[in-house]
Amino acid sequence: MQGAGNDYIYVNTLRHPIADPVRTSIKWSSCHTGIGSDGLVLIGKSTKADFSMRIFNADGSEAMMCGNASRCIGKYVYDNKLTQKEVITLETLSGIKILKLHTENGLVEEVTVDMDLPLLTNSRQINTPDGKMLAKTITVDGKEYKGTFVCMGNPHLVIFIDDIKNVNLPAIGPKLENHPLFPERTNVEFVEVLPDGSLRMRVWERGSGITMACGTGACATAVAAYLNHKAGRKSRVRMDGGDLQVHWNETDGHVYMTGPAVKVFDGEIEI
Numbered sequence: 001m002q003g004a005g006n007d008y009i010y011v012n013t014l015r016h017p018i019a020d021p022v023r024t025s026i027k028w029s030s031c032h033t034g035i036g037s038d039g040l041v042l043i044g045k046s047t048k049a050d051f052s053m054r055i056f057n058a059d060g061s062e063a064m065m066c067g068n069a070s071r072c073i074g075k076y077v078y079d080n081k082l083t084q085k086e087v088i089t090l091e092t093l094s095g096i097k098i099l100k101l102h103t104e105n106g107l108v109e110e111v112t113v114d115m116d117l118p119l120l121t122n123s124r125q126i127n128t129p130d131g132k133m134l135a136k137t138i139t140v141d142g143k144e145y146k147g148t149f150v151c152m153g154n155p156h157l158v159i160f161i162d163d164i165k166n167v168n169l170p171a172i173g174p175k176l177e178n179h180p181l182f183p184e185r186t187n188v189e190f191v192e193v194l195p196d197g198s199l200r201m202r203v204w205e206r207g208s209g210i211t212m213a214c215g216t217g218a219c220a221t222a223v224a225a226y227l228n229h230k231a232g233r234k235s236r237v238r239m240d241g242g243d244l245q246v247h248w249n250e251t252d253g254h255v256y257m258t259g260p261a262v263k264v265f266d267g268e269i270e271i
């Protein structure tokens, strides 16, 4: 399945348990020797919510949260009749998220995810030496990058720039991901504010590299844009694979992300 082009292999572990998800994600994500994906997502049962999600990056590392995968799970469980609910709770390593399904002709087209509160101070995931987050200047290869840190269950470094075409993402992405400031590594977003006010973002994902979109990254981008006076509470985040709508609600402080969820194909693989 894919959400704005961020593609994962989804396994319904209620029927097909995966004994070694780390090894499986590395093997299956490989474009030339596996299936090819940004990682592996396990849909499971939960004692606290309707379903659970575990997300593994292409390098086998497990993440706490995935925005695009949450939407795709909403589509998977509804379209495959694992539930008839149109509001679903999903247990993740970063808490329970609420998915609101938008259906057309009995199938899910879009999903709004309550992504909970953004974390703007230090978190377990991002241990900066001084314990202070928000704006920070990071020097890499003699060049300074001013980043805003936002944790959406997982860590994001959002960098605003004037012209996104000037970013050499394959070169700078891994250097920022593995910068000593982030002992647990980080996702990295470069963002240009377009004349219509939308946010053009490209992402280097921790553990997967360049992806066509990142849901938590889009939310982090919208929050950082508001904090840096570059956008209002509602933003359209435009990524290589499509757009997401993000609303940082001032009443409850939660971030709401809305976007598509698409099935690419069903398949069987021997393990």
Ligand SMILES: N[C@@H](CCC[C@H](N)C(=O)O)C(=O)O
Pocket: 006, 055, 057, 062, 063, 064, 065, 066, 067, 068, 069, 154, 155, 187, 205, 206, 207, 208, 211, 213, 214, 215, 216, 217
């Ligand atoms: N693509 C995802 C985020 C996946 C996890 C991330 N690479 C991490 O390690 O934190 C999304 O849509 O949010």
